[in-house]
Amino acid sequence: MRLSIIGLGIMGERLMRAALNHPGTQVAAVWDPAPEAAVRLAAITPDLTMSASANEAIGAGEAVYVASPPASHIAHGRAVLEAGRSLFLEKPLASDLVAARAFVAEARGQRAAVNFPMASSPAVAQLRAWLPEIGAVRDISIIVAFAAWPRAWQAAAASWLSQRAEGGFTREVVSHFLFLAQRIGGPLSLLEARADFPGDGGSETSISARLTAGDIPLELDGAMGTTEAEDHNLFIVTGEHGAVRLRDWSFAERLGTDGLWHAAPDALPNPQMRPLTLSRQLDKLAALTDGARMDLASLEEALAVQEVVEAILAG
Numbered sequence: 001m002r003l004s005i006i007g008l009g010i011m012g013e014r015l016m017r018a019a020l021n022h023p024g025t026q027v028a029a030v031w032d033p034a035p036e037a038a039v040r041l042a043a044i045t046p047d048l049t050m051s052a053s054a055n056e057a058i059g060a061g062e063a064v065y066v067a068s069p070p071a072s073h074i075a076h077g078r079a080v081l082e083a084g085r086s087l088f089l090e091k092p093l094a095s096d097l098v099a100a101r102a103f104v105a106e107a108r109g110q111r112a113a114v115n116f117p118m119a120s121s122p123a124v125a126q127l128r129a130w131l132p133e134i135g136a137v138r139d140i141s142i143i144v145a146f147a148a149w150p151r152a153w154q155a156a157a158a159s160w161l162s163q164r165a166e167g168g169f170t171r172e173v174v175s176h177f178l179f180l181a182q183r184i185g186g187p188l189s190l191l192e193a194r195a196d197f198p199g200d201g202g203s204e205t206s207i208s209a210r211l212t213a214g215d216i217p218l219e220l221d222g223a224m225g226t227t228e229a230e231d232h233n234l235f236i237v238t239g240e241h242g243a244v245r246l247r248d249w250s251f252a253e254r255l256g257t258d259g260l261w262h263a264a265p266d267a268l269p270n271p272q273m274r275p276l277t278l279s280r281q282l283d284k285l286a287a288l289t290d291g292a293r294m295d296l297a298s299l300e301e302a303l304a305v306q307e308v309v310e311a312i313l314a315g
Contacts, residue, residue, distance in 0.1 A: 001286040002028040004085075006054055006076050008037040008069035011090055013044065015065055018278035020045060025282050029060035032068075035216070058083050063289045065115070067086070069157070070095040070166050074103045077112070086111035086280050086289040091175055092306045093299065095166045100306060104299045113296035116179045116305075120280035120296075123273060124180060124253035126264045127237070127244055131184070133238030133254075137216050140185065142177045144169060144222040149203060151230050152180040161203070168203030170309055172221055177235050178305045179297060180246075184237065186214025188304060193312040207313050220312075224235055249273070280306030 003025050005012050011031070019025040030041055031051040038050040039142040051057040058064050058079055066076045074094045080087040087107075091114050093100040104180050118124045131137070150161040162165040182188050193209035206223035235246040243255040251271035253261040268276075287294040 001025050001282075001289055002060065002062045003032075003282075003285075004029040004051075004057045006031055006064060006066045007036075007058060007072075007090075008041055010030040010154065011066060012067035013040065014274070015115075015278055015281075016033055016044065016069065018158045019031055019282060020314045021156060022282045028062075032059035033106060034116040036146055040097055055079065055083075058085060061085060063088060063285055065285075066090060067115075069160050073161075074099055075091035076140070076151055077107070081110050081112065084111070088285050088296075089114050089286075089299075089302075091116060091297075091302055092110045092171050092309070097306065100303055104303045111291065112299050113139055113285070113294075114290055114299060114302035115281065116297035116302065117274075117277045117281060118176055118180045118183075120284060120286055121250070121273070121277045122280075123246055123250045123252040123264070124268065126266075126276065127235075127246055128184070130146065130244045130252070130254055131237065131239070133242060134237065134244060135241035137185065137237055137239050138215055139238050140181050140213060140218045141234070141238075142174065142181065142218065142220045142222075143236075144173055145178070145229070145232045146224040147230050149205075149224045153230075163198060164201055164203050164313075168313070169222060169224065170204060170207055170307075170313055173231075173233065174207070174220065175310075176222075177233070178308055179301065180215075181211075181213040181218055182301065184213065185216040185218070186246075188213055188218075188308045190308050190311045192233050193315055195313050204313060207312055210246050211308070224314070251264050262272060 019027050029051045031054050050131050064080040067090045077089050130177040150158050187214045191210040193203045196206045209220040211218040237244050245253050250270040251267045252264045284294040284296045
């Protein structure tokens with residue numbers, strides 16, 4: 001698969017590094033308008049120079065990963081599909097929900113997917129394998145906490161990640177767990193929500209919400225400044241015979257009879273788990289590009305998550 005990448009920020013670089021190590025993928029082209037991105041590209045690989053335009057990069061690939069800021073997602077995504085390439089779009093679909101709905105409607109039936117890595121996470125696969133052991137699911141809890149937002153490694157993108165219009169941890173982090181809840185339980189429905197914002201136009205500082213995933217009750221809480229950890233999260237599924245959870249992105253754990261949480265034997269910290277997950281994402285992107293069946297997040301699934309995220313932020 002010849003892969004082109006639009007946007008060489010944090011997410012673009014991560015997938016590019018995974019692609020360079022993926023036996024079934026050739027990175028065909030990269031485009032990012034920022035001068036520092038060209039310097040970063042040269043440091044990653046000597047085999048590529050920055051494309052002159054997004055259209056040039058799109059034309060070089062069979063599949064195109066769009067990892068630019070959200071406001072540009074639809075324009076790039078539309079160009080990719082019009083060129084007959086398969087589209088792998090970073091979430092959220094757009095910063096404009098009305099535009100996102102229109103784009104999903106016009107792209108229906110085309111080769112397009114959204115980068116929710118939990119579709120390919122080994123830890124999530126383990127969590128789901130355990131679900132039959134806990135019986136009928138009674139409820140799901142999502143808890144996210146941050147020392148500060150954006151996280152330190154996101155500092156280069158703080159100009160939009162820290163702002164209410166496009167940024168915030170609900171769009172960037174909570175959306176992943178809502179996607180997982182949707183896959184486990186069914187369609188999401190928001191019952192009530194609260195979101196707190198600073199007075200300077202910044203992104204949210206805390207949220208809470210009650211939802212359902214299918215007929216499963218779901219409780220959500222998130223805040224910054226409540227932990228010393230840069231990023232801490234829990235996704236807890238409680239059933240009639242026990243409980244399982246995903247901790248800090250990559251640790252699948254189940255509650256033992258001793259009242260303690262026990263991790264899967266092959267559990268890895270997220271920096272070590274991420275390359276495995278992204279490699280599986282690339283396998284599935286190749287299948288999408290070939291017109292084969294795969295289970296990457298669909299545009300429709302991503303839109304359903306974005307609808308709920310924006311409703312939570314609206315309070």
